Amino acid sequence: MNIKVEELSFGIRDKSLIEAISLEIREGEFVGLIGPNGSGKSTLLKNMYRVLKPDMGGVYLNGQNLSRMTHKETARQMAVVSQEANVAFDFTVMDIVMMGRAPHKRMLEADSARDREIAEQALARVGLGHAAISSFSTLSGGEKQRVLIARALAQEAGFLILDEPTNHLDIRYQLQMMDLVKTLQLTSLAALHDLNIAAYYCDRIYVLEAGRIVASGTPDEVLQQDLLRRVFGVETQISRHPYTGKPSTTYLPETIANR
Numbered sequence: 176m177n178i179k180v181e182e183l184s185f186g187i188r189d190k191s192l193i194e195a196i197s198l199e200i201r202e203g204e205f206v207g208l209i210g211p212n213g214s215g216k217s218t219l220l221k222n223m224y225r226v227l228k229p230d231m232g233g234v235y236l237n238g239q240n241l242s243r244m245t246h247k248e249t250a251r252q253m254a255v256v257s258q259e260a261n262v263a264f265d266f267t268v269m270d271i272v273m274m275g276r277a278p279h280k281r282m283l284e285a286d287s288a289r290d291r292e293i294a295e296q297a298l299a300r301v302g303l304g305h306a307a308i309s310s311f312s313t314l315s316g317g318e319k320q321r322v323l324i325a326r327a328l329a330q331e332a333g334f335l336i337l338d339e340p341t342n343h344l345d346i347r348y349q350l351q352m353m354d355l356v357k358t359l360q361l362t363s364l365a366a367l368h369d370l371n372i373a374a375y376y377c378d379r380i381y382v383l384e385a386g387r388i389v390a391s392g393t394p395d396e397v398l399q400q401d402l403l404r405r406v407f408g409v410e411t412q413i414s415r416h417p418y419t420g421k422p423s424t425t426y427l428p429e430t431i432a433n434r
């Protein structure tokens with residue numbers, strides 16, 4: 176699956192929120208989107224997963240314009256895990272994962288044995304095979320995120336969008352979740368806040384600032400002191416991590432940076 180965003184702009188009333196964004200995610204790539212609060216990451220992703228409608232430009236999946244596809248067709252190709260992990264009503268874990276099968280069914284079509292099998296396999300892949308009949312609302316934040324990944328897997332889409340997927344997760348679950356997504360080898364685009372996680376997991380990174388892409392490239396190319404100072408307004412020290420071989424960012428508090 177190859178995804179292209181071309182010259183995408185979106186605004187609300189007369190305020191432009193993202194402007195002329197172009198980017199590409201190639202088959203099998205894990206691409207990160209970083210940028211300060213309010214820079215437009217979620218707005219861009221929402222335009223990509225069709226919660227918002229671009230004012231200009233478009234999104235292409237394998238060359239096909241998303242706006243010409245039905246929402247169901249889109250959902251067969253694109254799955255989304257967002258930071259809003261709360262679900263109203265008391266669904267079981269299996270209920271939630273089975274929702275991933277909806278784009279493959281006709282209206283009111285009953286679940287088949289095959290649907291169940293796919294959902295069970297998806298749950299097993301995220302290590303929650305034992306939790307099928309647990310109530311979703313009683314799970315921890317990390318477990319909920321894993322269930323939502325299982326739902327995305329059950330959807331059997333080739334492209335995965337993650338909107339700050341590790342928000343609210345403690346460090347162990349953050350790593351577990353990123354490891355999981357990485358081993359799935361899906362073509363993915365993830366909005367991330369943690370620069371070290373982005374450096375470790377992403378093949379390439381796009382940097383958003385005030386609704387525009389201001390840098391892109393490999394973690395090595397993008398994670399530079401000057402850029403982080405300009406875009407995030409923080410002083411950093413960047414070194415190569417001796418174990419991972421990736422750029423490792425240390426944030427310097429103003430009191431130390433100004434010494």
Ligand SMILES: Nc1ncnc2c1ncn2[C@@H]1O[C@H](COP(=O)(O)OP(=O)(O)OP(=O)(O)O)[C@@H](O)[C@H]1O
Binds near residue numbers: 192214217218219
């Ligand atoms: N419905 C809306 N009406 C007006 N402004 C909006 C709306 N949605 C988003 N914005 C504004 O658009 C800008 C981009 O927001 P967005 O949530 O896309 O940023 P973000 O990079 O995902 O931020 P964060 O890191 O804080 O999640 C912000 O200034 C926000 O206030």
